[in-house]
Amino acid sequence: MQRQKVLLATTDAMAVAGAAALSQVLGSRDLYPLKPGNWGEAVAGVTMLVVVWIMIARTMGLYRNGRRHEVGAIVKASCAAWLTMVAISFFAHLAPSRLAVGLGLGLTIGFVMTARILVRRSIRFFYSRPGFAVPLVIVGANSFGAYLRDRIREELTQYEFLGFVDENPGSSAPNGSNGHSVALAPVIGGLERIATLSAAHSNLEAMIVLPERDHDQVERIIELCERHRVRWRVMPRVARTMALTVEMVGAIPLIGPPGSNIEGLNFIVKRAFDVVVAALMLLLLSPLLLLAAIATRLFDGSPLMFRQTRVGIHGQPFELLKFRTMRVRCADTVHREYVKQWIQSGVAEPTQGHSNKVYKIESDARVTPIGRWLRRFSIDELPQLLNVLYGDMSLIGPRPAMPYELELYQEWHRHRLDAPPGITGLWQVSGRNRLSFEEMVQLDIEYIEGWSLGGDLGILLRTLPAMLHGGGM
Numbered sequence: 001m002q003r004q005k006v007l008l009a010t011t012d013a014m015a016v017a018g019a020a021a022l023s024q025v026l027g028s029r030d031l032y033p034l035k036p037g038n039w040g041e042a043v044a045g046v047t048m049l050v051v052v053w054i055m056i057a058r059t060m061g062l063y064r065n066g067r068r069h070e071v072g073a074i075v076k077a078s079c080a081a082w083l084t085m086v087a088i089s090f091f092a093h094l095a096p097s098r099l100a101v102g103l104g105l106g107l108t109i110g111f112v113m114t115a116r117i118l119v120r121r122s123i124r125f126f127y128s129r130p131g132f133a134v135p136l137v138i139v140g141a142n143s144f145g146a147y148l149r150d151r152i153r154e155e156l157t158q159y160e161f162l163g164f165v166d167e168n169p170g171s172s173a174p175n176g177s178n179g180h181s182v183a184l185a186p187v188i189g190g191l192e193r194i195a196t197l198s199a200a201h202s203n204l205e206a207m208i209v210l211p212e213r214d215h216d217q218v219e220r221i222i223e224l225c226e227r228h229r230v231r232w233r234v235m236p237r238v239a240r241t242m243a244l245t246v247e248m249v250g251a252i253p254l255i256g257p258p259g260s261n262i263e264g265l266n267f268i269v270k271r272a273f274d275v276v277v278a279a280l281m282l283l284l285l286s287p288l289l290l291l292a293a294i295a296t297r298l299f300d301g302s303p304l305m306f307r308q309t310r311v312g313i314h315g316q317p318f319e320l321l322k323f324r325t326m327r328v329r330c331a332d333t334v335h336r337e338y339v340k341q342w343i344q345s346g347v348a349e350p351t352q353g354h355s356n357k358v359y360k361i362e363s364d365a366r367v368t369p370i371g372r373w374l375r376r377f378s379i380d381e382l383p384q385l386l387n388v389l390y391g392d393m394s395l396i397g398p399r400p401a402m403p404y405e406l407e408l409y410q411e412w413h414r415h416r417l418d419a420p421p422g423i424t425g426l427w428q429v430s431g432r433n434r435l436s437f438e439e440m441v442q443l444d445i446e447y448i449e450g451w452s453l454g455g456d457l458g459i460l461l462r463t464l465p466a467m468l469h470g471g472g473m
Contacts, residue, residue, distance in 0.1 A: 012115065015108070016112065019104055023100045045085075053108070056081055060076060085101075086101060135203065135205070137206050140164070140208060142166075142212075145166075208225075236255055277460075278385045300324065300368050300370055303328075305322065311401040312393070320384065323374055391420075397420050426443045
């Protein structure tokens with residue numbers, strides 16, 4: 001799989017470079033975004049475009065297994081890469097041809113899609129040849145085996161699935177994740193079939209998925225595979241109830257639950273996106289911020305800002321900023337009780353006296369008239385853009401937790417602290433009117449483990465209409 005990712009990245013790079021070069025020829029302008037007559041700068045410009053495209057494509061999941069939403073991700077990555085080059089040319093005081101940029105964008109999308117189709121067809125052709133295909137049996141006619149079979153058929157692999165081998169078909173986890181029975185055919189026999197198949201196929205492989213069976217039985221199957229020189233892989237027992245990742249450290253495999261995808265290069269990309277967008281938003285919204293500050297001071301007096309300690313990434317406390325919307329020196333007892341009830345109840349958030357937004361109390365006498373207006377359009381949240389610039393928050397992420405609510409958390413709830421908290425997030429644009437606390441945490445963890453720059457852009461775009469229509473954040 002890793003080699004396929006490298007091959008896709010290589011063909012993507014060639015496609016993007018070819019699109020840039022052809023756009024220069026068809027646009028009758030020198031290669032965007034560089035000065036004419038300088039081949040060294042031309043090569044540097046193409047290289048920069050390719051690197052930017054690959055980085056954006058990686059954050060959008062274009063080099064993960066599977067092809068869901070691939071076309072949309074290619075379009076987004078291409079638009080983002082060319083817009084980045086336009087921005088670079090602006091700051092470098094260059095004047096790229098608009099025709100060349102438009103052609104380059106369209107050609108990039110077309111070339112990348114075409115290149116990926118050709119690569120996959122070529123791989124599929126070679127994998128179908130007798131010398132390349134790897135015959136495979138799955139030991140374990142159960143829902144885990146059915147899931148594995150389906151993934152192998154859907155993904156681009158070298159395996160030729162022969163069938164299931166099991167002494168007791170369907171005895172382990174006979175139902176699928178949706179509660180319905182799983183189609184397990186063909187079951188080609190018991191364990192004795194491994195010997196006959198290995199005689200017919202010198203490169204036979206076996207995948208052992210029997211997490212419900214005892215350790216000794218799995219050991220006997222492994223010994224059987226070793227005796228007949230069948231390459232084997234085994235599903236660990238711990239994988240029955242959770243998604244796992246396998247990391248090789250030297251020759252030692254380490255198995256564990258998936259962690260945050262907002263690490264390393266992805267964290268740098270997300271942070272750069274946050275800084276650029278937050279700075280632009282502060283600049284564009286400065287008149288609105290000024291009007292909100294003046295209105296708050298005239299009608300409610302000082303202080304203008306409400307400062308509150310919240311819990312950030314890895315449990316680090318920080319001071320969250322908001323325009324003050326409540327009367328001065330209001331006790332937070334009501335809110336504490338509300339939070340406690342919401343977390344401990346295990347059901348959707350309390351409805352009496354509360355809005356359909358997480359942690360927003362609607363009929364609250366503590367809120368001032370101007371504060372209600374600021375809350376309606378989420379203007380009170382805009383000072384958090386400063387928190388984003390400071391590095392305490394992100395534009396998109398989990399809701400920033402209160403320190404006192406951590407005492408009510410279960411251990412798995414704390415995984416939502418593995419990313420910077422956000423001004424908005426997946427839980428706010430999920431389309432649900434009311435969320436239980438556990439539903440919100442599940443959405444937070446889903447966001448953290450599957451983060452992509454394209455996902456952040458989508459959430460941001462879905463948040464803006466709610467603000468403009470007075471739906472709040």
